[in-house]
Amino acid sequence: xKESAVKKIAVFTxxxxxxxxxxxxxxxxxxxxxxxxxxxxxxxxxNGLIHxxxxxxxxxxxxxxITEGGTILKSARSKEFMTKEGRQKAYDNCVKHExxxxxxxxxxxxxxxxxxxxxEFGVKIIGVPATVDNDIFGTDNTIGYDTALNTAxxxxxKIRDTATSHNRVFFVEVMGRDAGFIALNSGLATxxxxxxxxxxKDSIEDLFATxxxxxxxxxxxxxxxxxxxxxxxxxYDIAKATQNGFPDYDIRVTVLGHIQxxxxxxxxxxxxxxxxxxxxxxxxxxxxxxxxxxxxSNKLIYTSIEEAIKKHNELDQELLKISxxxxx
Numbered sequence: 001x002k003e004s005a006v007k008k009i010a011v012f013t014x015x016x017x018x019x020x021x022x023x024x025x026x027x028x029x030x031x032x033x034x035x036x037x038x039x040x041x042x043x044x045x046x047n048g049l050i051h052x053x054x055x056x057x058x059x060x061x062x063x064x065x066i067t068e069g070g071t072i073l074k075s076a077r078s079k080e081f082m083t084k085e086g087r088q089k090a091y092d093n094c095v096k097h098e099x100x101x102x103x104x105x106x107x108x109x110x111x112x113x114x115x116x117x118x119x120e121f122g123v124k125i126i127g128v129p130a131t132v133d134n135d136i137f138g139t140d141n142t143i144g145y146d147t148a149l150n151t152a153x154x155x156x157x158k159i160r161d162t163a164t165s166h167n168r169v170f171f172v173e174v175m176g177r178d179a180g181f182i183a184l185n186s187g188l189a190t191x192x193x194x195x196x197x198x199x200x201k202d203s204i205e206d207l208f209a210t211x212x213x214x215x216x217x218x219x220x221x222x223x224x225x226x227x228x229x230x231x232x233x234x235x236y237d238i239a240k241a242t243q244n245g246f247p248d249y250d251i252r253v254t255v256l257g258h259i260q261x262x263x264x265x266x267x268x269x270x271x272x273x274x275x276x277x278x279x280x281x282x283x284x285x286x287x288x289x290x291x292x293x294x295x296x297s298n299k300l301i302y303t304s305i306e307e308a309i310k311k312h313n314e315l316d317q318e319l320l321k322i323s324x325x326x327x328x
Contacts (some may be wrong), residue, residue, distance in 0.1 A: 004035060004037060004284075004285040005100075005101075005124070005284065005285055005286065005287035006037060006100045006101035006124065006284045006285060007037060007038065007098075007100060008037065008038040008039075008040070008097065008098050008099050008100055008101075009028075009032055009037055009038070009039055009040070009099065009100070009101040009102065009103060009281070009284060010039075010040045010041075010042050010049075010054065010094065010097070010099045010101075010102050010103070011025060011028045011029065011039060011040070011041055011042065011057075011073075011102070011103040011104075011105065012041070012042035012043075012044075012045050012046075012048060012049070012073055012102075012103075012104060012105070013025065013045060013071040013073050013074070013075050013105045013106060013130070014045030014046060014075055014076075014077075014078075014104060014105070014106035014109070014110040014113070015045070015075060015077065015106040015107045015108075015109050015110045015131070016075070016106075016107065016131065016132070016261065017069070017070050017071050017075050017144075017261055018107075018130045018131055018132045018142070018143055018144025018145075018147075018148070018261060019069040019070075019132075019143075019144045019147035019148070019261070019262070019263055019264065019265035019266070019269055020130060020143035020144050020147065020265040020269035020270060020272065020273040021070070021071040021075075021105055021130050021143065021144070021273070022062075022065040022066065022068045022069075022070070022071055022072055022265075022273075023065070023066045023143075023265060023269065023270045023273035023274055023277070024105050024128050024130060024143055024273035024274070024276060024277040025041070025062060025065070025071070025072070025073060025105065025277065026062040026065055026066055026274070026277065027273060027274045027275075027276070027277025027278050027281075028103050028105075028128075028277040028278075028280060028281055029041070029057045029058065029059065029061060029062045030059050030062065031277065031278045031281040031282070032281050033058055033059050035281070035285060037281070037285070038056065039056070039057050039058070040054045040055060040056055040057065040097060040099065041054070041055045041056075041057045041061070041073050042054055042055075042073065043055065043073055043074055044073070044074045044075065044076040045073075045074075045075055045076050045077075045078060045104075045106070045110070046076075046078035046080075046081035046086075046090065046113055047076045047078045047080070047081070048073075049081070049089075049090035049093055049094070050078065050080055050081060050086050050089045050090045050093070051089075051093075052093045052096070054093070054097050066265075066270055066274075067264050067265075067270075068264065069147075069261075069262050069263045069264055069265060070262065071105075075106075077109070078113075081113055082113075084120075087116070087117055087120060087121070090117065091117070091120075091121040091123065094121075094123055099123070100123070100124060101123070101124040101125070101126075101284040102114075102123055102124065102125045102126075103125075103126055103127075103128060103277070103280040103281065103284070104125060104126075104127050104128070105127075105128040105130050105143075105277075106127070106128075106129075106130055106131070107129065107130065107131030107133070107135075107136060107142070108131070108135065108136065108309050110127065111127045111129075111136075111292065111305045111308055111309050112309055114127055114290075114305055115290060115305045115306060115309070118289060118290045119290070124284055124287075124288075124289040124290075125289060125290060125305075126280040126283045126284055126288060126289070126291055126292065126293060126302075127280075127291070127292035127293070127305055127308065128143070128273075128276045128277060128280050128292070128293055129142040129143060129276070129292055129293075129294060129308070130142060130143035130144055130273070131143075131144060131145070132144040132145055132147075132148035132175055132182065132260055132261055133145070133175060133176055133177065133178070133179045133181065133182070134179060134181040134182070134313065135178055135179035135181070135312060135313065136292070136294075136308055136309075136313070137303065137307060137308050137309075137310070137311035137312055137313055138292055138294040138296070138301070138303030138307060138308045138311075139276075139292070139294025139295050139296065139301075139303075140294075140295055140296050140297070141268075141272060141295070143265075143269055143272055143273045143276065144261070144265070144269060145181065145182070145269075146266045146268040146269045146272075147263060147264075147265045147266045147268075147269045148175060148182060148260040148261065149181075149182055149185055149186055150266055151256075151259060151260045151262075151263060152174045152175075152182055152186040152256055152260055153186045153189045153190055155172075155254075155256050155259065156172055156186060156187075156190040156192070156223060156225065157190060159172060159223065159254055160190065160191075160221075160223055163221040163222070163223060163252075164220075164221050166221070166250060167220045167221050167250065168221055168249075168250045168251070168252055169211075169221065169222045169223075169224070169242070169246075169249050169250065169251045169252070170221075170222070170223050170224070170251075170252050170253070170254060171224045171226055171235050171238060171239045171242075171251070171252070171253045171254070172192075172223060172224070172225050172226065172253075172254045172255075172256065173226045173227075173228055173235040173253075173254070173255040173256060173257075174186055174225060174226070174227060174228070174256055174260065175227075175228055175256070175257075175260050175261075176197065176198070176227035176228055176229055177198075177228055177229040178198060178229050178312075179198070179199070179227070179229070179312070179313075180195070180197025180198055180199050180200070180227045180229075180315060181313075181315065182227070182260070183195050183196070183197050183225050183226065183227035184197060184315060184316075184319055184320065184323065185319070186225060187223075187225035187323060188319060188322065188323045188326070190223060190225070191223070191326070191327070192222075192223045192224060192225045192323070192327065193210060193211070193214055193219065193222040193223060193224060193327045193328075194207055194210045194222075194224045194225075194327065195224075195225045195226075195320075195323055196224065196225070196226045196227065196230045196232060196238070197227045197230065197315070198227055198229040198230055198231055199315050200320070201231075202230065202231070202232045203232070204232065204238070204241050204242075204245070207224070207238070207242065208242070208245050208246075210327070211242070211245075211246060211249075213328055214327075214328060217328045219328070224238075226238065235253055235255065236253060239251050239253045272295060275295060275300060276293045276294070276295065276300075279293035279300045279302075280293045283302055288302055290304060290305050290306075291303060291304055291305060292304075292305055292308045294308075
């Protein structure tokens with residue numbers, strides 16, 4: 001490789017935490033060390049850039065963190081960074097520490113901040129997509145998605161045991177504010193009778209028709225998986241409407257919530273995070289800027305941050321059809 005375009009880089013995690021962030025951080029720090037690039041960890045994301053929370057990191061700084069969920073650098077949402085004055089402070093601190101490249105690990109909000117920052121001040125930035133929602137364009141999967149998906153699946157499997165034992169109907173809410181990837185795949189994997197997601201126009205009538213088909217097929221218990229961003233209404237409203245329509249049903253609601261964000265990352269997430277963390281440093285060394293490192297068809301690629309946040313991965317329509325066919 002020709003001479004690196006960067007000599008000192010900073011890395012931070014921002015936005016909602018996701019399993020595998022630490023693995024990505026480890027990859028960034030150790031790749032930088034391998035290529036003799038100084039690396040500084042920034043605590044609490046953009047807040048750390050503003051308040052000068054820079055710590056020099058080396059290979060031993062990231063030992064034994066590949067197995068840990070969350071982020072050792074901590075994460076925060078920075079209102080101050082949304083102001084020009086806040087971004088100026090962040091830039092001044094980058095200049096003070098002679099930072100000529102940044103790796104930001106996070107999701108949509110993190111990348112929006114990165115885009116504005118690099119366009120205003122010219123600091124080279126590469127993003128690493130880490131969010132359980134899997135809603136970033138330019139990569140087949142985001143860091144944390146596989147772990148969150150498996151956490152949801154394991155929880156729904158346990159709920160099914162109770163549903164079957166008591167002939168109950170369970171509505172289970174999973175994460176997915178704007179994207180139904182976790183709901184669709186966990187619902188398919190656990191044999192849900194129906195899956196409600198924000199990308200599709202669902203109706204109470206269609207849900208009732210599903211229950212009626214299930215009754216005719218002899219089903220005594222059912223699971224309905226609902227993405228938190230479902231536009232039909234809150235999971236409690238949907239469950240109440242179902243109770244009114246089927247007064248004999250024994251209905252329960254479970255919101256899985258933030259358990260999906262925690263826990264030790266899966267093998268897939270550790271490998272993905274390692275490849276993307278490495279790819280981010282290599283991209284900076286090659287002079288790339290305002291792009292995101294991603295994996296498509298098992299190949300490392302770079303997508304402009306603007307494209308990554310404007311476009312969205314499409315749900316697999318065939319999976320939707322399969323889930324309907326296999327539900328009854």
